[in-house]
Amino acid sequence: MAAVKFEQAMARLEAIVGELEKSDLPLDESLKIFEEGIRLSKNCLKILEEAEHKVEVLVQDKNGKKRIHAYSPDDAADEPSS
Amino acid sequence: MTGLLRTSIEERFSDVWLEGELSNLRAPGSGHVYCTLKDKTSQIRAVLFRSTAVRLRFALQEGLQVIVRGRLTVYEPRGEYQIVLDTVEPKGIGALQLAFEQLKERLATEGLFDQDRKKSIPAFPRTVGVVTSLTGAAIRDILAVLRRRWPTLHILIVPVQVQGESAGRQIAEALTALNHLGFVDVIIVGRGGGSLEDLWSFNEEIVVRAIAASHVPVVSAVGHEIDVTLADFVADLRAPTPSAAAEAVVPVLAETVERLRELKVRLGQVMLRHCAFERRRLDAGIRGVTDVRFRLQEAAQRTDDMVDRLREMVQQLLAAGRERVHGVQRDLSGLNPILAIKQGLATVPQLSKRLEGQMGMMLAQHRHRIHATLAQQYPESLGDSWTWLQYSSNGPGWSNSPSSERRGGWTGVGGSIGKRAIELHCHAGV
Numbered sequence: 001m002a003a004v005k006f007e008q009a010m011a012r013l014e015a016i017v018g019e020l021e022k023s024d025l026p027l028d029e030s031l032k033i034f035e036e037g038i039r040l041s042k043n044c045l046k047i048l049e050e051a052e053h054k055v056e057v058l059v060q061d062k063n064g065k066k067r068i069h070a071y072s073p074d075d076a077a078d079e080p081s082s
Numbered sequence: 083m084t085g086l087l088r089t090s091i092e093e094r095f096s097d098v099w100l101e102g103e104l105s106n107l108r109a110p111g112s113g114h115v116y117c118t119l120k121d122k123t124s125q126i127r128a129v130l131f132r133s134t135a136v137r138l139r140f141a142l143q144e145g146l147q148v149i150v151r152g153r154l155t156v157y158e159p160r161g162e163y164q165i166v167l168d169t170v171e172p173k174g175i176g177a178l179q180l181a182f183e184q185l186k187e188r189l190a191t192e193g194l195f196d197q198d199r200k201k202s203i204p205a206f207p208r209t210v211g212v213v214t215s216l217t218g219a220a221i222r223d224i225l226a227v228l229r230r231r232w233p234t235l236h237i238l239i240v241p242v243q244v245q246g247e248s249a250g251r252q253i254a255e256a257l258t259a260l261n262h263l264g265f266v267d268v269i270i271v272g273r274g275g276g277s278l279e280d281l282w283s284f285n286e287e288i289v290v291r292a293i294a295a296s297h298v299p300v301v302s303a304v305g306h307e308i309d310v311t312l313a314d315f316v317a318d319l320r321a322p323t324p325s326a327a328a329e330a331v332v333p334v335l336a337e338t339v340e341r342l343r344e345l346k347v348r349l350g351q352v353m354l355r356h357c358a359f360e361r362r363r364l365d366a367g368i369r370g371v372t373d374v375r376f377r378l379q380e381a382a383q384r385t386d387d388m389v390d391r392l393r394e395m396v397q398q399l400l401a402a403g404r405e406r407v408h409g410v411q412r413d414l415s416g417l418n419p420i421l422a423i424k425q426g427l428a429t430v431p432q433l434s435k436r437l438e439g440q441m442g443m444m445l446a447q448h449r450h451r452i453h454a455t456l457a458q459q460y461p462e463s464l465g466d467s468w469t470w471l472q473y474s475s476n477g478p479g480w481s482n483s484p485s486s487e488r489r490g491g492w493t494g495v496g497g498s499i500g501k502r503a504i505e506l507h508c509h510a511g512v
Contacts, residue, residue: 004267006206010338013345020352027360034353041346048339051208051234055225057216058240058259066259071239 006047013040088156091163095154100126100165101173104146109135115142119150119165127164128152134168140181147173178278182285186312189287194294195315201299203319203331206338207267209236210331211260211298213253216241220274220303220324227328232335238266243283244273250286257292257300269296270327271313272303284311293317303327 016037020030055071102119109115113132118125128150130142142148151169156162172180189195210228214220221239228235240256243249253271260266271293273281283289284304293300293316302317303324314320321327415421 004204006208007204010206010342013342013349017345017348017352020349020356027356030353030356034349037349038346041342041349044342045339048234048335048342051236053229053234053236055237055239058238058256058263060255060259068238071237 006044009040009044009047013037013044016040084156084158084161087163088158091154091156097151097153098165099149099151101147101149102126104142104148105144107142107144117142119148127162128167129164130167130170138170139177140172141184142170143184149173176278178282178285182312185285185287185290186315189290189312189316194290199294200318203299203301204267206333207235207331209238209266211263211266211269212237212239213242213256213260213269213271214239214273214324215244218244218274220244220272223274223323223325224270224303224328227325228332231329232332234335235332238263245276245280245283249283250288253283254288254292257296261296261298266298268331269298269300270303270321270324270331271300271317272321272324272327273305274324275305275309278309281305281309281311284313286312289313290316301327301331 016033019025019033020037025033056068057071058066058068060066100119102121102125104117105120105125106118107115108117113135115130115135117128117130119128120126130138149171150165150167152165152167154163154165157164171177175183193199212221212224214224216239225237228237238260240260242252242256244253257269257271260269271284273284281304284302290312293302293313299318301319301321302311302313303321303326304311304313305323307322319327319330321330
């Protein structure tokens with residue numbers, strides 16, 4: 001799931017920055033995780049930019065089939081009756 | 083008789099209220115419930131027919147203090163009178179409250195509310211499911227907050243009734259449906275405020291179990307802060323209100339982007355610092371190497387100097403030695419016998435000249451004296467005899483041996499010694 005990927009990427013990025021700021025890593029290792037960090041930050045920004053706002057409604061029609069459609073404030077009629 | 087009593091009793095006690103403690107509870111398969119109501123002094127048999135029993139929200143328990151309403155009747159086969167109950171209310175608390183407590187206790191015993199069952203709410207959900215009514219204030223609040231915080235969020239609403247008979251089932255089905263979709267990251271389930279009755283659906287077992295069964299983390303948001311439902315107990319996170327639930331499930335996008343940018347900047351800065359640090363270290367290293375090279379050069383130069391000085395000293399020593407040897411040689415050569423001989427020899431010709439001269443003079447003197455003497459004794463003639471003096475040069479030194487060169491003999495001098503010739507041959511040997 002994208003949410004998990006994003007969260008993990010953010011957590012990893014935080015960890016990388018923290019680790020680099022402790023600055024007890026040898027240079028080549030620093031460079032390695034630095035590159036990983038740059039990659040992660042780019043990916044994260046990409047995920048954020050790609051996301052698209054949508055509000056949808058999941059309804060079940062008479063014969064029990066579920067469908068999803070865009071939400072509009074007039075959708076109150078969609079509420080299932082008892 | 084029993085029939086007459088029954089008619090009489092049913093007419094007389096058609097609607098009575100009683101208060102007492104439940105005992106001897108029996109619930110056979112028919113669905114009717116039988117029990118005895120008693121107080122300190124008396125007791126009465128009671129029956130709760132199935133149609134009434136299923137409407138009860140709480141469970142009847144032994145020892146429960148209740149207030150009941152019903153009508154008296156006589157069970158003719160046994161000739162016993164009893165009360166047929168229409169309403170049973172727990173004494174002191176409401177029926178709903180009791181039902182709540184009872185279900186809560188039962189589900190708690192099952193472990194449904196245990197903390198270790200709770201799933202963590204994802205920090206950055208992409209899709210948020212919302213189970214609530216489309217008509218209430220709750221959905222407006224939730225949408226407003228979600229949209230404000232994370233404008234690019236995907237929101238999926240499942241419209242349900244949130245009160246009434248079928249509300250519990252609808253809510254449970256909605257939860258199941260969202261779980262089946264597979265792409266929902268977190269679910270908000272709730273409604274706005276209301277009475278305990280209004281919120282009752284969220285205390286229903288079917289709802290509680292559906293929340294417990296959800297693989298997707300569920301945030302409950304039922305009523306106001308003071309309203310607590312069983313859905314709140316079982317949910318992975320309880321939000322006091324629908325707005326609070328929306329705040330709890332999504333961070334602020336702008337802040338997240340800002341944090342991401344900040345992390346990127348820090349990443350660059352820390353790397354730059356690290357590189358600069360390593361650069362300084364490298365420079366220091368190079369300086370060290372240069373220093374060593376410089377010191378090496380210096381040392382080499384010093385070595386050269388010392389070698390030069392050493393060479394000079396050796397040469398001086400050698401020269402001094404040579405000088406001494408020469409001196410000694412000179413001294414020695416002064417004592418050289420050959421030289422002395424050579425020098426001696428060099429004086430020989432001089433000496434021999436002097437000797438000749440000397441001898442010449444001596445000869446002349448002697449001759450003169452001889453002539454004088456002869457002249458005195460033999461004034462006429464000198465005779466045939468004559469003296470031959472010669473000098474041989476065949477070897478060093480003087481020799482009186484006769485010379486090979488001979489001059490014809492003296493012929494008479496004619497009366498004068500001066501006429502006679504004496505020849506002297508002198509050959510220098512050198």
